[in-house]
Amino acid sequence: MALVGPSGAGKTTLLRAIAGLQLARGRISVDGDDWLDSARSVDLPAEERSVGLVFQDYALFPHLSVRKNVEFGRKGGVALLERFGLAGLADAKPRELSGGERQRVALARALAPDPAVLLLDEPLAALDAHTRSEVRAELQLLLREADRPTLVVTHDFEDAATLATRVGVLVEGRLRQLGTPAELVASPADPFVASLTGANVLRGRARALATGLTELELPTGELIRSTDPAEGDAVAIVYPWEVTLSRTPPDDSAQNHLAGVVASLVPVGNRVRARVGPVTAEITAESSERLGLQVGGRAVASFKATATRMLPEASPAMPTQRP
Amino acid sequence: MKRTFAVTAVVAAAFALAFLVLPVLALFLRVPPSDLIHALGTPAARDALLVSIKTSAIAHAAVLLIGTPAAYAIGRGSFRGRALLLSLIELPLVLPPAVAGIALLVTFGRLGLLGGTLNALGIHLAFxxxxxxxxxxxxxxxxxxxxxxxxxxxxxxxxxDAARTLGARPFRVFARVALPLAAAGLGAASALALARGLGEFGATLLFAGSLQGITQTLPLAVYAQFEVNLDTALAIGALFVCFGAVLLLALKLIPGWTRSVSLSTFRSASSPSTSS
Structure with a gap:
């Protein structure tokens, strides 16, 4: 599983506490083994906890070769070197490796003693943008092969969704929501979770309409309709891929049309993320071309009321779930 | 105006260099080198050399053996009064050596703080x-x-931390990770400390005296021979200059040496023909 949260949410602290590197109170139990139980004064030192920790900057021993690094926790990690495609680099020193290779060494080293739990701290943060997606896919495979309880912390929802089957959102040390990536996207518990998963979050005042729909008035006076109920201060949530763009207000079934200036156009693979007024739309590069979108030009963003979620502005206290 | 200053600076540098180098050179120029080598063979010089080597070796070994783990504990630890402790450690550095000698005498001497205890154990340290x-x-x-x-x-x-999560107990963390990573700094520290110890004069004189063949170290022999046989004093002085020069050169070269080693491993690792 993965934990996502902004920096300062306590993600790294949590990992260090599990690994025994940080003073903590509470209870940590793995496979029926108590590592920490403040009530019974149990607190195993880090070296006695069966945990593999991949540090954010990998923390490879600079004075040891790749082989010695991997074998630090347990001798005979040759099979691991092979499995992680590191056999040819066995005698290299960490500084001679690329970011992706370093990560594989760090992962192989953490897995060598066959730990009960694998922890990864921002495993992709130390990488360049252009190697990131490649290494992410590679890491996904390696984690699946490692086949053991794994906790990844990251600030990036996409990383979390790729690497984990369950994603928890951690803010200020509290778990806000826990679910599959799809669940988090389909029904975010609060505006923060929604924005973390990449949704557009539009704030305003909501009131119920006679038609059964909800209407949200934005500070600009524009109106947004949703099929969700809401009253008072509320936010509308709509994902970029639910937003279509056009040059003139279209005559279609979508209830919501926001006209605005195109503030940015960012190509992402074969798609383009376009910022129009207060919303971001994700459309194909082809459509962007056909519409002749240009930064500074005008466009209309449209989305259906059925694709628009409504959430109260101040989220009620979440029942905290155990991971 | 700028030009004048540049010239003044160069002259100042030349003056400073001459001031520092000339006396060192003079040690070698007063008598011919063959006489210097011959003077080192005199009993006084030979005895002093042996005393110095022996006492320095024992003292240095003890300092490394006890000082290294102590420095690790202090360097990695976070505890109350750490700043005060560091200051206490540095205090002897700013003491005049003669004061250090008296301090040792009133601690370990016959009538000193621990003198009675040591006496009872049959240990007599002074001189x-x-x-x-x-x-x-x-x-x-x-x-x-x-x-x-x-x-x-x-x-x-x-x-x-990484070593600990990999199951390394405290001694292994120290020996396999901290020690090798601090090695360059520890080497330099060790060399400078050794030089300081070999040159020690005041504390030794007051606490141990200057008995030839027993407590008379090289610096004490320089002082003793100064009035008896200037050639021997000069020869020992020249020996110190050589030792100091070798030490400083080694300190300059060792980091460069490790860098060139790492560079060559980098080359062999990155060229496909040599990687196995």
Whole structure:
């Protein structure tokens, strides 16, 4: 599983506490083994906890070769070197490796003693943008092969969704929501979770309409309709891929049309993320071309009321779930 | 105007250099080199050399053996009064050596603080070779500790954490990770401390005296021979200059040496023909 949260949410602290590197109170139990139980004064030192920790900057021993690094926790990690495609680099020193290779060494080293739990701290943060997606896919495979309880912390929802089957959102040390990536996207518990998963979050005042729909008035006076109920201060949530763009207000079934200036156009693979007024739309590069979108030009963003979620502005206290 | 200053600066530099180098050179120029080598063979010089080597070796070994783990504990630890402790360690550094000698005498001497206890155990330290060892260790250990603590502080704590999560017990974390990573700094600290210990004069004189063949170290022999046989004093002086030069050169070269080694491994690792 993965934990996502902004920096300062306590993600790294949590990992260090599990690994025994940080003073903590509470209870940590793995496979029926108590590592920490403040009530019974149990607190195993880090070296006695069966945990593999991949540090954010990998923390490879600079004075040891790749082989010695991997074998630090347990001798005979040759099979691991092979499995992680590191056999040819066995005698290299960490500084001679690329970011992706370093990560594989760090992962192989953490897995060598066959730990009960694998922890990864921002495993992709130390990488360049252009190697990131490649290494992410590679890491996904390696984690699946490692086949053991794994906790990844990251600030990036996409990383979390790729690497984990369950994603928890951690803010200020509290778990806000826990679910599959799809669940988090389909029904975010609060505006923060929604924005973390990449949704557009539009704030305003909501009131119920006679038609059964909800209407949200934005500070600009524009109106947004949703099929969700809401009253008072509320936010509308709509994902970029639910937003279509056009040059003139279209005559279609979508209830919501926001006209605005195109503030940015960012190509992402074969798609383009376009910022129009207060919303971001994700459309194909082809459509962007056909519409002749240009930064500074005008466009209309449209989305259906059925694709628009409504959430109260101040989220009620979440029942905290155990991971 | 700029030009005048540049010229003045160069003249100042030349003056400073001459001031520092000339006396050192003069040591070698007063008598021919063959006489210097011959003078080193005199009993006084030979005895002093043996005393110095023996006492320095013992003192230095003790300083390294006790000082290294101590520096690790202080360098990696976070505890109350750490700043005060560091200041206490540095205090002997700023003491005049003669004061250090008196301090040792009133601690370990016959009538000193621990004198009674040592006496009861049949140990008499003052004016023995053991006293020389104590004096040398006392003056060189702050120098070593201070630099060694800084070396251990410079080690990335995450690496020590990583070793722990891999199951390494405290001694293994120290021996396999902290020690190798601090090695360059520890080497430099050790060399400077050794030089300081070999040159120790005041504390040794007051605490151990200057008995030829027993407590008379090389610096004490220089002082003793100064009035008896100037050639011997000069020869020992020249020996110190050579030792110092070798030491400084080694300190300059060793980091460069490790860099060139790592560079060559980098080449062999990155060229496909040599990687296995």
């Amino acid at each position: 023995t070779q053991a006293a020389v060892v104590l004096a040398v260790a006392f003056v060189e250990s702050p120098l070593y500790l201070r630099a060694a603590i800084a070396s251990f502080e410079g080690v990335d704590g995450t690496l020590l």
